[in-house]
Amino acid sequence: MKRFGTALVVGKFCPLHRGHQYLLDRAQAACEQLVIVSYTRPEFPGCEPERRERWLAALYPRATRLVVDDARLAAYGVALPPNEASDEEHRAFVAWLLREVLHVDVEAVFTSEAYGDGFAASLSRAQGERGGPAVMHVCVDAARSAIPVSGTAVRADVHRARASLDPLVYGDFVRRVAILGGESTGKSTLAAQLANALGTVHAAEYGRELWEHKQGRLVADDMLPIARTQVAREEQLAPTAQRFLLCDTTPLTTLLYAQAMFGHACPELxxxxxxxxxxxxxxxxxxxxxxxxxxxxxxFRAWQHQWYLRELAARGVRYRLLTGGWQARTAMALGLLSAPAI
Structure with a gap:
């Protein structure tokens, strides 16, 4: 039998790292229902609410999860307290979330922080005012000896700290590099060479593989599965990549062929x-x-190039044009990717 009916963990999770997971795992093992609340003001780059929701949903699907920001609270006429606000302001805000948004009482709050006792006492008073249960504080690894990691250190260099992140989380910090171009411009060779030079992986062009498998007899209904599979490959490979994921074509390429071969594309494509x-x-x-x-x-290759130029401009997509011989364009690409991201 679980020790608690409902337990609470609150955190920024910017990003969600293995120290957070140790705390969450301990809480989930001790309760029937885990409630996870995440908020931060200001936000941290790369840790937007949508990403935090995705990480928590993937790793803690059985938990009740609430990731909030000012936009999501606008309907309630409430704003997030800034990170530097007093403990009491944060405690009152969490009590309000539990009461007005989640409609739940908790029996325990799990933390790795010294403020945990005061947090539990504050929640006990808030819940007690409406006949709810007292809240116990369960302190987990306050010395950070089990999982010695901090969010500040991870944010300073997420790639150096990748061992502190679940692969699913790390994959969101990998830079996706799209390689486009007409036929016989070296895309596939370049993707493989860059991946090898950068010590990472590349997502091979699925459309070419299917074309060969069907001996060139593609039909219009093949286009959407090609694009879906290309995206699925990227998502599958990103957690295994190192800093970069080289993408040999993208769904934009599939759209080009759909229009060139069949004169139309479905809305999903x-x-x-x-x-x-x-x-x-x-x-x-x-x-x-x-x-x-x-x-x-x-x-046709010249037509493809003009199509890409036109489409990228129309979509406002910034791109780098690789020119010259095979070795020259590889060196150019490596130079561009080694430059600081802007």
Whole structure:
């Protein structure tokens, strides 16, 4: 039998790291229902509410989760307390969330902090005013000896601290690099070479694989599955990547072929083609065209390049144009990726 009916953990989780997970795991093992509340003001880059929700949902699907910001509280006419607000202000805010938003009483609050006893006492008073239970504080690894990690240290260099993050969380800090270009501009070779040089992985072009499997007999209904699979590959590989994930084409490429081959694309494919990337590298058609038996011709390659230029401009996507010979464009790409992100 569990020690508590309902237990509470409150944190910024910016980002969610293994120290947080140790606390959450201990709380979940001790209660029938775990309540997780996350908020911060200000927000931290890369740890937006949507991401924190996704991390918590994936790792703690059985918990009751509440991630809030000012936008989500606007309907209640309430604003988040700033991180530097007094303990009492934060305690009153959490008590309000439990009462007015979650409609739940808790029997225990789990923390790794010295403020835990006062937090539990404050929640006890708030719940007691309406006949609710007293709240016990359960302190977990206050010395941080079990999992010696801090959010500040992780934020300082998330890649150096990747061992302190679940792969699912780390994957959200990997920079996705899209490699686009017409046929015979070296995209696939470049993706593999860059991944090798950077010590990471690349998402291979699924559309080409399906084309070969079907011996060139693609139909319009193949286009959406191609884009979906390409995205799924990226999501599967991101947690295993190191700093960068090289993406050999994107759903934008699938949209190009849907329009070129069939004259139309479904709304979902149009939406997937809006998928953002941290860097976009466009390979110029200024290298010799090599006919491998599967490609069309140089005129089509030129048309593809103009299509990319037009579409990227229309979508307001910043891109880097790679020119010159094979070695030159590889060196150019490595130089661009080694520069600080802006």
């Amino acid at each position: 149009e939406a997937l083609a809006q998928r953002p990337y941290d860097e976009v590298l466009l390979c110029a058609p200024d290298v010799p065209f090599i006919q491998d038996g599967t490609r069309r011709d140089e005129a």
